[in-house]
Amino acid sequence: MKITVIGAGHVGATAAHRLAEMQLATEVVLLDIVEGIPQGKALDMFESGPVGLFDTRILGTNDYSDTANSDIVLITAGMARKPGMSREDLLMKNANIVKQVTDQVMTYSDNPIIIMVSNPLDVMTHVSYVRSGLPKERVIGMAGVLDSARFRSFIAEELDVSMQDINAFVLGGHGDSMVPVVKYTNVAGIPLTELLPQERIDALVERTRKGGAEIVNHLKDGSAYYAPAASAVEMIEAIVRDRKRILPCSVQLDGQYGLNKVFIGVPVKLGRNGLEEIIEIDLDQTAREALQQSAAIVETNCNNLSSVLA
Ligand SMILES: NC(=O)c1ccc[n+]([C@@H]2O[C@H](COP(=O)([O-])OP(=O)(O)OC[C@H]3O[C@@H](n4cnc5c(N)ncnc54)[C@H](O)[C@@H]3O)[C@@H](O)[C@H]2O)c1
Numbered sequence: 085m086k087i088t089v090i091g092a093g094h095v096g097a098t099a100a101h102r103l104a105e106m107q108l109a110t111e112v113v114l115l116d117i118v119e120g121i122p123q124g125k126a127l128d129m130f131e132s133g134p135v136g137l138f139d140t141r142i143l144g145t146n147d148y149s150d151t152a153n154s155d156i157v158l159i160t161a162g163m164a165r166k167p168g169m170s171r172e173d174l175l176m177k178n179a180n181i182v183k184q185v186t187d188q189v190m191t192y193s194d195n196p197i198i199i200m201v202s203n204p205l206d207v208m209t210h211v212s213y214v215r216s217g218l219p220k221e222r223v224i225g226m227a228g229v230l231d232s233a234r235f236r237s238f239i240a241e242e243l244d245v246s247m248q249d250i251n252a253f254v255l256g257g258h259g260d261s262m263v264p265v266v267k268y269t270n271v272a273g274i275p276l277t278e279l280l281p282q283e284r285i286d287a288l289v290e291r292t293r294k295g296g297a298e299i300v301n302h303l304k305d306g307s308a309y310y311a312p313a314a315s316a317v318e319m320i321e322a323i324v325r326d327r328k329r330i331l332p333c334s335v336q337l338d339g340q341y342g343l344n345k346v347f348i349g350v351p352v353k354l355g356r357n358g359l360e361e362i363i364e365i366d367l368d369q370t371a372r373e374a375l376q377q378s379a380a381i382v383e384t385n386c387n388n389l390s391s392v393l394a
């Protein structure tokens with residue numbers, strides 16, 4: 085198994101190290117446009133092998149030929165936002181980066197599974213899907229796992245219970261219009277609505293929606309990376325180990341939820357073939373409308389990119 089991580093910044097480097105420690109690949113390639121950074125970080129990670137107890141080879145490079153025949157490619161290249169910015173403010177710059185990165189990846193790997201991280205997430209997944217020519221099962225965006233992890237961590241803290249017992253789904257686009265689905269949120273099977281009053285649930289939902297911005301406002305010069313990297317690696321682990329995990333991911337819908345040809349976060353089954361099934365859950369009217377609103381924003385942003393995608 086060969087896994088390439090494009091972008092050796094905060095998310096990319098953190099994910100590469102985690103992939104190596106978990107021995108999810110025999111070889112991890114870390115590529116960045118800046119000379120020296122991927123080489124230095126990869127060597128540093130490799131040297132942690134004897135104490136981290138892993139044998140994964142890690143190569144840092146600026147040369148796409150080193151990514152040849154990758155099974156999985158994690159794309160984290162691009163700008164991160166700063167306080168006051170929305171993820172959409174990154175649209176044009178990152179679309180050009182993701183387009184160029186995808187073209188290079190596809191020059192050296194015939195049939196990789198691409199996991200997108202760069203923002204705005206759903207639109208960048210669309211860009212990579214269009215440029216790569218890969219089937220939709222092989223281009224998947226990471227956001228729902230992160231947004232759900234945030235919601236789960238806030239619920240665990242509020243109830244003073246183990247994170248392990250919290251199940252939650254956050255669907256929709258990875259933006260202010262994301263859709264935390266309280267109906268499917270439970271603590272060891274007990275519906276959240278039986279454990280918390282509605283106003284506390286509303287507060288946790290609101291904090292989840294703004295979870296990315298909360299961290300940007302602390303960091304001042306960049307965005308979250310520990311939870312995002314862990315979330316991307318959870319998706320990769322499901323694929324590498326053919327776990328058939330049900331995780332919320334951004335995938336292209338084909339009529340499900342009344343939506344067509346748009347990338348949006350929904351529950352899917354992830355296994356060796358990438359996206360193995362889109363799961364259509366019953367949503368109440370408010371959640372269904374919120375999902376459709378979220379999808380409309382993604383569609384508008386994709387339409388604004390026709391010149392980049394030409
Ligand atoms: N989907 C999510 O939930 C999620 C979570 C966190 C971050 N993100 C996004 O991920 C992206 C990366 O975030 P980060 O914190 O790692 O940023 P970062 O600035 O730390 O790293 C980005 C890296 O991309 C590299 N890069 C830029 N252009 C490139 C190119 N053409 N080819 C190769 N590498 C290139 C930069 O040199 C840099 O090292 C951002 O767009 C951010 O918004 C998304």
Ligand SMILES: O=C(O)C[C@H](O)C(=O)O
Pocket residue numbers: 164165171203230258295296297299300307308312
């Ligand atoms: O908030 C950001 O810009 C980064 C990422 O999308 C996040 O949710 O942490």
